[in-house]
Every structure is written in C-alpha cells, then in structure tokens.
Amino acid sequence: MIPFRSKRIVYAFSIILIIIVVYNFGYYNAEKKYASHTISTESLIQISAGVDVLSTAVPILKPEQTNAEFIAAPSTIESSKQKPTVVHLAVVLSLSSQTSHIAEFYLLYESWRFLQNFSPLSQQIVVDLIVFCEQPSCHQLPSACIPLSYKKNIDLIATCFHEILDEKIVQKWSDYLYMTSIEFMLTKEYRKATVDYDWILRVDQDAVISPGLLIGLARKHPRKLYPMQFGGIGHGVTFTKNRLRDIAKKLGYNHSGIHDLCSTWLVNPKDSVKIANLTTIIGRHFLENEFGTHVPGIESLPAIGEWPKWWRGVTSLYAAEIAINHIYSSTLGQQHESPAIDTPSFAESSIWNAWHIHCLHNEDYFSKFKHRDELHKFVGSKQTDRMQQILNVTSRDKILFKTLREFETIKVNYNINESKVSVRDYVTALAWKKSYSATAAINLD
Ligand SMILES: *[C@@H]1O[C@H](CO)[C@@H](O)[C@H](O)[C@H]1NC(C)=O
Ligand SMILES: *[C@@H]1O[C@H](CO)[C@@H](O)[C@H](O)[C@H]1NC(C)=O
Ligand SMILES: *[C@@H]1O[C@H](CO)[C@@H](O)[C@H](O)[C@H]1NC(C)=O
C-alpha cells in the first residue's frame, strides 16, 4: 500500500515536473516566436485595418500588372520582405426559389468549400460567397451562409453571406425572371457589401468554382489576369451579331465587335454595378421593343424569336453584350473573352485550366439534368443498393484527393501542364460527394 502510494507521489511529481518543463519550454518558444509573430501580426493588421488601402496599395492587385512583370518580380530574398498580399474576391449570385436552382447552388457551395483546401493560395486569395436569395430559398441555405448584415469588414477567412432578394425586384422582372440575377447588383446592400473587394465574380447558380481560380488571381496562371474578363460561349449566328451591333448603334452605344459573351463576369466591384445598370436598362428596351412579329426584320419569327437566330430567352446576354461593349469600348478585345471562364462542365481539359465552370443546358456529362435523374434513382433505391453504389464509385473520392495531390506538385512552380484531373471528372466527383453527404445527413432509411 505504502510503496504504491509513494510510487504514486513520485509519479505525480514527475508529471508536475514535466508539465512545468513543457510549460516553460512552450513559454520560451512562444517568446521566441513572438519576435517573428509580431511582424506577421503587424502586416495582418495592415491588411485588415487598411481595407480601403488594399485595393490600391497592394502590388499584387494592380490590374495593369502583367504576368510578365510578375515573373520578372524581385528574387525570393527581396520578395520575402514584401508584405503578405491578400486578394479578396466575392462570388456573387442571385438564387431563385426554384428547387432545381437551390440544388444546383449546393454544388457551387461544395466547390467553394473545397477551394479552402489549397493552402497557401487559399489564404492569399480569400474567396467569399454572396447570395441574394428569393424567399424561401434563404432558409434552405447552409447554416454557414450568414446574413450579409453581419459582414462588418473584409475578413481573412472566406465566408458565405446571404441577403434576401427584394420582392420588388422579382416583381419588376416577372416578365423575364432571369434579369433578377443582374438587378440585385444595383441594390444598396450589394454595393455596400462589395465595395472593398478587389474582384467580383458574377455567376449563375449552376456554376462550379475551380481551384484554378486561385492560381489565376495570384497571377501565376498561364492565362493572364486582365482588369476585366468574361466567359465566351456562342449563342448566335451572323444575323444575331449584325442585329446586336445595329441596335447598339440605334440606341447610341459603342459596340467594339466582341460577341458571344457568356453570363459570367470577372471585374472590379464598381464595374460590376455599371455593367448591371446598363444591362438592365438595355434589357428592358429589348423586352419592350425587340421581339414580336411587328418588329421590322424579324416579322417572320415567332414572338419569342427562334433559337439561335434571335431568342427572347437570352435577352440578358444580348443586353449585357451591348453594355460591356459600350462601357469598355476603348479597350475591349478578344483577349477579354476568357476560355478559363464559363468552361463547360463536360470539358475534358484539365481542371487547372479552368477558373470557373458552368453547367450548361445540355445532356453532355457532367450534365446537371442527368445528375438530377440519377440522383432521383439513387434516393428511390433500397439502402443496400445505395451502399453498393457508393462503394462502387469510391473512385470519385479519389478524384478529389488526386486534385489535392496535383496541387502539391503544381504549387512548386505553377506548371499546370502535368495535371491529369479533368473538369468533367472534378465536377462529377463534387456533385456526387455533395449528394452522398446530403442523403447521409437526412438518414433516408
Ligand atoms: C444607373 O444609371 C443611371 C443612368 O445613368 C443613373 O442615374 C443611376 O444612378 C445608376 N444606378 C446605379 C445603381 O448606379
Ligand atoms: C464611343 O465612341 C466615340 C467615337 O469613337 C467616342 O468619342 C466615345 O468616347 C465612345 N464612348 C465611350 C463610352 O467610350
Ligand atoms: C456496381 O458495379 C458493378 C460492376 O461495375 C455493376 O455490375 C453493379 O450493377 C454496380 N452496382 C450498383 C448498385 O451500382
């Protein structure tokens, strides 16, 4: 009994001793660390407190800086003395109350979350998500999407925000609901929330963010980062293009001859408001004056037009084309139509070539429509079959891990040529991952 007790006392003493040693060692180290920590704290303070300065003072953000300049930047010794630079981008979108749209948003959300795994770039490029949601869809967002009113300052942690889409906007565009996905950018809530960002990426809810975006914004991507860039996907014929140029002229806008701009914009916050403003004004003109059998030149077409010649369904693209061509009329060129933006979700090219992916309205895999059907089948099947299917396709998980491993190689010298994961496989893997976790979370059985 006694030996045991004394053993316990010795044991207790050694533990206390170890704790003291460890504590002191830790304290000593903390002090030592403190010296270098101070430096980084200071620079962090500069970043968060000097938010207003950020968009002008930080070298990495200067739009006119070219990739060539970046490559020729000072050697590592000098650049290690530079303050850490953080680029802030907001992915912005409006979300309708359509259930399919909400489901599509969850894929965008999943891709946004996955972006956080690409350290150190995910710390240098902070990507927020800002959703203007038509009720009741705000209630169906992930809990991490906090109200936009909670956003005080630009932060170093990527955050998802939501704001209720004003019912008046929905009513205003009841004849063409898609325009709400542009009009929300004119609200004072949007303008206030986005003013401090360096970049705005305006997307549709069926978008997927590629980790290539981080490389692009760090100006380490083979594709140059311009002060503005747009997706380019054909949606018209020669008739369309001529007609759009004529309408621009008629309305007094300059058209720089850049056609087939798709719906995604990567621009600065001020420009995003300008483009949205002009697009809604021109869009209203189109809806009122440019469709119908009474309109000269299209008398033979149905009232809603005829795809792809002249089609009411893409009014927002027509209007945005004229707005963008006018606003940037002195500088806009073919180079601003980026293949890294609006990359189709069926692309077999490398995920690292894409910055932004768009799930288009077609049946090519990855197809949002086919995925929806497969998912219905999955949800309707027996639990044992579901288990079997999940086990059958664990290779999809491997795609995501492979992407992370590829990044380990890529981040050494930003040579993306060796990468193998395709856009299609990446999107498919993410889509099933979100579906498996969602069905697991609600315990279907
Ligand atoms: C939109 O443009 C009009 C006309 O140029 C201007 O009066 C209005 O203030 C603009 N609105 C916003 C939100 O910028
Ligand atoms: C439109 O073009 C005219 C003539 O080239 C030019 O004077 C004017 O500044 C342009 N407008 C814009 C908004 O760039
Ligand atoms: C699993 O894969 C096997 C072979 O590829 C296939 O025959 C089977 O139908 C699959 N099972 C499910 C549930 O998908």
Ligand SMILES: *[C@@H]1O[C@H](CO)[C@@H](O)[C@H](O)[C@H]1NC(C)=O
């Ligand atoms: C990657 O491939 C492209 C096109 O084949 C080539 O022009 C470029 O030099 C390559 N980059 C590197 C770093 O090897």
